[in-house]
Amino acid sequence: MGNENRIINGLLxxxxxxxxxxxxxxxxxxxxxxxxxxxFPSLPLGEFSTEWYRLIWEDSLVWxxxxxxxxxxxxxxxxxxxLGFGGAYTDFRxxxxxxxxxxxxxxxxxxxxxxxxxxxxxxxxxxVNLSGSTISVIIAHGVMCSPFAxxxxxxxxxxxxxxxxxxxxxxxxxxxxTLCFVIIPFAxxxxxxxxxxxxxxxxDEFAVAWFVSGLNETLPVKILGFLQGQVSPRINAIGSxxxxxxxxxxxxxxxxxxxxxxxxx
Amino acid sequence: MKVNAEMEQQSxxxxxxxxxxxxxxxxTAVEKASFxxxxxxxxxxxxSSGCGKTTTLRMLAGxxxxxxxxxxxxxxxxxxxxxxxxxxxxxxxxxxxFPFLTVQENVEFALKMRGVGKEERRQRAEKWLEKMQITExxxxxxxxxxxGQKQRVALARALVTEPKILLLDEPLSALDAHLKVRMQSxxxxxxxxxxxxxxxxxxxxxxxxxxxxxxxxxxxxxxEQIGTPEEIYHEPYNxxxxxxxxxxxxxxxxxxxxxxxGGWQIAYDxxxxxxxxxxxxxxxxxxxxxxxxxxxxxxxxxxxSDQSGIEASVVGEEFIGGTAMVFLETTTGQELKVQKxxxxxxxxxxxxxxxxxxxxxxxxxxxxxxxxx
Numbered sequence: 001m002g003n004e005n006r007i008i009n010g011l012l013x014x015x016x017x018x019x020x021x022x023x024x025x026x027x028x029x030x031x032x033x034x035x036x037x038x039x040f041p042s043l044p045l046g047e048f049s050t051e052w053y054r055l056i057w058e059d060s061l062v063w064x065x066x067x068x069x070x071x072x073x074x075x076x077x078x079x080x081x082x083l084g085f086g087g088a089y090t091d092f093r094x095x096x097x098x099x100x101x102x103x104x105x106x107x108x109x110x111x112x113x114x115x116x117x118x119x120x121x122x123x124x125x126x127x128v129n130l131s132g133s134t135i136s137v138i139i140a141h142g143v144m145c146s147p148f149a150x151x152x153x154x155x156x157x158x159x160x161x162x163x164x165x166x167x168x169x170x171x172x173x174x175x176x177x178t179l180c181f182v183i184i185p186f187a188x189x190x191x192x193x194x195x196x197x198x199x200x201x202x203x204d205e206f207a208v209a210w211f212v213s214g215l216n217e218t219l220p221v222k223i224l225g226f227l228q229g230q231v232s233p234r235i236n237a238i239g240s241x242x243x244x245x246x247x248x249x250x251x252x253x254x255x256x257x258x259x260x261x262x263x264x265x
Numbered sequence: 266m267k268v269n270a271e272m273e274q275q276s277x278x279x280x281x282x283x284x285x286x287x288x289x290x291x292x293t294a295v296e297k298a299s300f301x302x303x304x305x306x307x308x309x310x311x312x313s314s315g316c317g318k319t320t321t322l323r324m325l326a327g328x329x330x331x332x333x334x335x336x337x338x339x340x341x342x343x344x345x346x347x348x349x350x351x352x353x354x355x356x357x358x359x360x361x362x363f364p365f366l367t368v369q370e371n372v373e374f375a376l377k378m379r380g381v382g383k384e385e386r387r388q389r390a391e392k393w394l395e396k397m398q399i400t401e402x403x404x405x406x407x408x409x410x411x412x413g414q415k416q417r418v419a420l421a422r423a424l425v426t427e428p429k430i431l432l433l434d435e436p437l438s439a440l441d442a443h444l445k446v447r448m449q450s451x452x453x454x455x456x457x458x459x460x461x462x463x464x465x466x467x468x469x470x471x472x473x474x475x476x477x478x479x480x481x482x483x484x485x486x487x488x489e490q491i492g493t494p495e496e497i498y499h500e501p502y503n504x505x506x507x508x509x510x511x512x513x514x515x516x517x518x519x520x521x522x523x524x525x526x527g528g529w530q531i532a533y534d535x536x537x538x539x540x541x542x543x544x545x546x547x548x549x550x551x552x553x554x555x556x557x558x559x560x561x562x563x564x565x566x567x568x569x570s571d572q573s574g575i576e577a578s579v580v581g582e583e584f585i586g587g588t589a590m591v592f593l594e595t596t597t598g599q600e601l602k603v604q605k606x607x608x609x610x611x612x613x614x615x616x617x618x619x620x621x622x623x624x625x626x627x628x629x630x631x632x633x634x635x636x637x638x
Contacts, residue, residue, distance in 0.1 A: 168374070170353070181378070186365055
């Protein structure tokens with residue numbers, strides 16, 4: 001390309017390199033120290049060790065937190081994707097007065113500061129006697145994650161030829177059949193992507209879970225507890241595993257959201 | 266003409282529109298449409314975009330409900346009947362094939378929706394794949410097909426339920442000229458073979474006139490004329506139809522009185538002419554008339570010959586296959602079109618600015634009835 005400016009290109013590449021460095025260096029650091037035998041994260045490194053992984057493997061508190069996280073994550077992913085699909089399909093299918101208001105409300109939760117959302121959730125859930133249990137985390141995370149699912153599925157539906165639905169009705173498919181045999185198959189990649197993304201969001205979410213979880217803490221809340229008690233390289237080990245599982249989910253979602261032509265072949 | 270006579274005799278039409286009105290808010294898309302479609306007829310609904318032709322088709326399919334009036338389909342009043350309870354498959358302008366299904370699955374779709382068993386579904390779909398000559402693509406994905414192949418899949422998918430009527434919404438508009446003509450003959454032959462009714466919506470006169478038994482011309486939600494292609498071409502009902510077809514010269518005139526040679530003597534802007542008696546059965550002197558002379562019935566002479574007619578100057582020419590359309594302007598500013606063979610034109614040796622005399626035989630005039638009612 002003749003019209004590219006070398007200096008601007010170089011600066012942009014440097015910019016990206018710094019962005020990636022600031023994001024990944026701490027994570028890489030924590031990963032390295034999780035495999036280091038020393039008690040404190042300092043250089044030079046000590047010996048290679050899987051000691052910290054063994055310790056968390058044997059820690060029932062970690063397992064409890066992980067189990068809670070998993071139960072919450074999977075349930076939230078299913079609920080949020082169902083709600084998100086409903087919201088997105090409503091937007092695709094119907095025109096009604098106040099639709100923009102409806103959309104704004106539906107997509108609102110991620111814009112509210114998490115501390116405020118967490119406090120509000122706690123106040124509300126304790127009033128209806130649902131606070132301090134796994135259910136409360138599921139409800140709170142469901143509220144936070146549904147907009148993500150809705151946004152992903154809405155984007156996919158917007159790529160659909162509106163005639164497809166009418167064509168299905170025209171060929172004898174009633175509204176339920178059309179939903180099952182046309183809309184859902186068309187949106188399938190986005191539905192799976194929404195499942196993975198919402199699961200990842202729920203896995204990583206800390207603030208709201210801290211407010212509402214009570215004794216049924218999820219892993220991020222547990223980690224805070226560890227940090228407050230003692231600094232241990234076990235945190236690095238848990239962090240590395242949490243990072244790996246989140247990245248796996250996000251990458252799966254990204255693969256599913258590639259352009260339809262690519263996924264077809 | 267013959268086809269039309271047969272249609273009129275038919276006492277049991279498959280479709281009957283009675284004063285059908287469709288409004289979208291303040292906008293009236295279709296206004297008091299009344300017509301019948303015969304069994305086994307190929308009917309084209311033609312008009313420019315926004316004329317209500319697609320809305321008419323969608324009401325027949327059950328995708329829109331009429332605001333007023335009644336629609337009868339196969340003897341049954343279908344107002345309010347859902348599209349999935351009718352058997353009125355449609356071939357869409359966008360084709361609307363399901364991209365996540367194979368060709369075979371697309372064709373089987375309507376049968377699956379109707380609860381037909383797997384084995385029967387496969388057999389019936391295969392029959393139609395074969396009929397449309399696309400058996401070899403059965404396992405392919407839709408986006409691996411060419412435009413013409415997709416077209417055939419769309420037809421097979423619509424016809425698999427063996428309906429009595431097939432609706433087509435500008436299905437050929439996305440194809441190139443060559444493929445379009447080929448698909449036109451595919452459609453014509455298919456309709457004759459199956460003997461079912463085709464309702465074909467298009468903005469293209471060549472598609473409508475080459476395939477249809479009868480053509481409905483619509484404009485701004487109103488039906489302007491219904492008739493065979495020949496009727497509409499030679500005897501347009503009103504100025505709109507004449508202008509829409511685009512190959513007729515329109516004149517406004519006034520009846521002076523009976524002509525010496527029989528018929529009526531007419532004065533129009535630019536000269537006088539004679540209109541045959543049979544074109545104006547109930548006329549009286551002083552009445553205004555609008556008549557047309559089609560471009561191929563116009564004659565040209567060089568000035569100085571003793572032929573009387575309108576004087577005009579040549580504006581330009583346009584080639585139409587073996588003939589050319591000469592565009593002329595009269596001294597009063599009226600634009601005229603004359604279609605002639607290249608041989609005939611080369612004898613006249615015309616160029617832009619040439620002066621000519623335009624004339625015609627009285628019997629080639631046609632009076633627009635719709636103009637006076």
